[in-house]
Amino acid sequence: METSSSTYMKGGSFLLQETDATEIFTPEDFNEQHHMIAQTTDDFIEKEILPHIHEIDEQQEGLSVSLMKKVGKIGLLSIDVPEEYGGMGLDKTSSMLVAEHVGKSGSWAVTFSAHTGIGTLPIVYFGTEEQKKKYLPKLGSGEWISSYSLSEPGSGSDALAARTTATLSADGKFYTLNGTKMWLTNAGFADVYITFAKIDGEKFSAFIVEKGFPGVSTAPEEKKLGIKGSSTRQLLLDNAKVPAENLLGEIGRGHIIAFNILNVGRFKLGASVIGAAKKTITEAVVYAKARKQFNQPIAQFGLIKQKLADMAILTYVGESMVYRTAGLIDHILESVDKKSPEASKKTLKGIEEYAIECSIIKVMCSETLDFVVDEAVQIYGGYGYSEEYPVARAYRDSRINRIFEGTNEINRLLISVMLLKRSMKGELGLLTAAQQLANDLLSMPSSGNGEPEGIFASEQKMIANAKKIAVMTSGAAAQKYMDKLTDEQEVLAHISDIVMEVYAMESVLLRVKKHYASDDKPNELYVNIVRTFVNDAMARVEIYSRGILSAIAEGDMLRTYLTVLKRLMKYEPLNTVITKRAIADALIEKDRYDL
């Protein structure tokens, strides 16, 4: 990817330039292999996991592990493991598809993704040849289960403040680790723990710790709000003896491992929650059709239709973002020679290019699932509050997604901070664009050349304006606060909110434009989804931008900004009562989420 000949979209550049619909990857572009992988995963989850969901939630002894071994036989644990270590080494789209279909299995999805993601990938990307040979075949087959521990009782988001120490023995043969790690998924039955500790109390480093090493134990199970079927414990390191060759990566470079692995975790989390959202919508549709009140199925009521439509729109938009990003990552990784000794480094660099998009997906999709499960409980009414029905569990299981893999607050800060940092480094022209825009906007109204045409002409214009608003607000904020901007978390988060809406609007529009909106015969359902989402998203963009502008300007300056905002916010409002009823009717007719 260093070669200038290979072309790829720079991460975050969607904000500053237009993308052609033909350039993006969408679920409609899956190949036969993708469909088969999705099907085999779905069959496994439907037949082997979902029937046991109650026993899994009760943490029935040995059940989750035996199911992991079973899924290992099909190869689903080794998608990201290179072929030379017994894995499949498939593309990220396949990996996301598996995550999506496993995603509907609640607690077990967390067991699965902790093992295949944060539990296995650190060794894939940072392990020595010996470490890979020793651990990857076992992890890829499910013979061994892995767990990952970054947090500590006193350090979560501030991971580098960890207090666990590692000291090299005088003979240089082993490290002695002391400390307590927190929230280890799979800890109860894991054979391996990827652990972080500070060598000599300062050099943050990673280690592969095995269950059987002296001084390694786990605390009792945490009693959690949701995902009760996943094992979560503390890892207790009491003079734990870890062979020196189990140091993972370089001394003092543990943060590189931690942050890179989180990037991967974030886009997979996005795929996983979309799978869960689709399942919950299907349940809600089926229930709303069966439940009668006032002599008719509640699915016929406008307020229920509105909920179903909103749930489906957000899920469809989330899915569009997830696979657009998968396509970007797969495209950039195509140029990585898998046999090269630099392969891991280049792969991570490729994924890191889209760190902004990964964070966007993490935040938006986890919030989508929370919205979906909340509204599903509401549709079920009193029954939604009963453990007899599936939505109560879905509601509890969803909540963690806004917390782990970097809280949504941390990710919101990351999105705008990364955009600004890349601009300062000259990788993205955000600040130049802001300057340019300021001149244009203040001088005269938009000249009108290059106006979008076609079925989505007005939506494309709205998105272009939302991009201008993002550029204007971030430029204004950067100018006002300079290097103190990182202290203004509320402003940064709102900038990110606008950026996220832009990525979401554009992703769904391009997807539909590519597949369902040929001008001679547009598919009304999908066109409605785009129009409705863009209409609603613009209203949110307006709120966020007013929040930012009122915080950074006052008096005449503020009035000037608001005049510009008003001009950029000019669009015909859509009758979303009609479009949402139509979208809900499509779900009701199909009896499930099938978009």
Added chain:
Amino acid sequence: MKILVFVNHVPDTETKVKVGADGKLIDPTGVNFMLNPYDELAVEEALRTREKFTGEVVVASLGGDSNKETLRKSLAMGCDKAVLLKDASVRDSFAVAGALADYAKEYGAEIIFFGKQSIDYDGAQVGGLVAEMLGLPSVSVVVKLEIKDGNIVAEREIEGGHEIVHTKLPAVIIAQKGLNDPRYPSLKGIMDAKRKPIEEKTIAAVESRVEVVEMRKPAAKAQGKIIGTDASAAAELVRLLHEEAKVI
């Protein structure tokens, strides 16, 4: 051993089907298709038979290009070769069986597996017809199968119990639920399937002996009616059952 398994490509059980405009066939638009679940048992048994005796498993299907999806899945489960008997016409069970029997003969199968029935038209005839056409013994609704030295011991379901029958190879075995637990196509299987061939054969047209005249969905069930809550309602119930429902 030369093992042959026939599979059908049927609408997904979760798909809502509609009757097409001609009133004789379903409208395939928007319908997902899948490997017929009973045929999946047949594929699994064919693979187990190969694992025991070595040899090859050929999977064949009659239909259009879309059947390749089902053939590809069978290959991903582990079949060695696939054959698409290409035919876009509408056939009754007899005409289907004729085409399959021709291919089975040409291939020289030593054992042929079928699923009990296709879950679309539920004819449950093709396996037996093929056996008759080839002059081979057939055992239907098989839930357990043992083959040793060319002898077959098969357990089949009958009303209220099981029946054990003996026969010899070559034979036709028709699978019932319970025979085995079909494997999931593994990722490796899926990747390997891409490299396995699907041979296409054009087959001769034949006339069907049975013609579909009309296809329709059952009438929607009417709302239940409560006539009364005590014995006094009995007379009215009898009257309604006799005069309206006309069942007594």
